[in-house]
Amino acid sequence: MWKEEEQHLVRRxxxxxxxEAFVFMTEVAFLAEKLDHHPWWSNTYNEVTIKLTTHSAGHVVTQKDRDLAERIDEIWARRERTNH
Structure with a gap:
């Protein structure tokens, strides 16, 4: 679930x-490039943390972030269905 923390939408x-983590990050990277909206993220072995904020709006959460979060959730859900 996405949480709003310090002007970011955050999900782990x-x-x-x-x-598996790297494949997910690759899918998200292609999506982010297509939407021209790039996340901050961190990866340690099997964990990925993503933070979304809109730099051009003064580093606040905007609809652009919410839309990207929704699309990332779709990638996650598709991977979860495939892997279980």
Whole structure:
């Protein structure tokens, strides 16, 4: 679930291993590039943390962030259905 923390939408994702985390990050990267809205993120082995904020709006959460979060959730849900 996304939470609003310090002017960011934040969500942490956990995977079975590094490869799954990296595949997810790659999918999100292509989406972010397509939408021209790029997240801050961190990856440690099987965990990915994503933070969304709109730099051009003064580093606040905007509809652009909410839309990207929704699309990221769609990627996550599709991967969850496939892996279980």
């Amino acid at each position: 994702f956990k995977f079975n291993d590094f490869k």
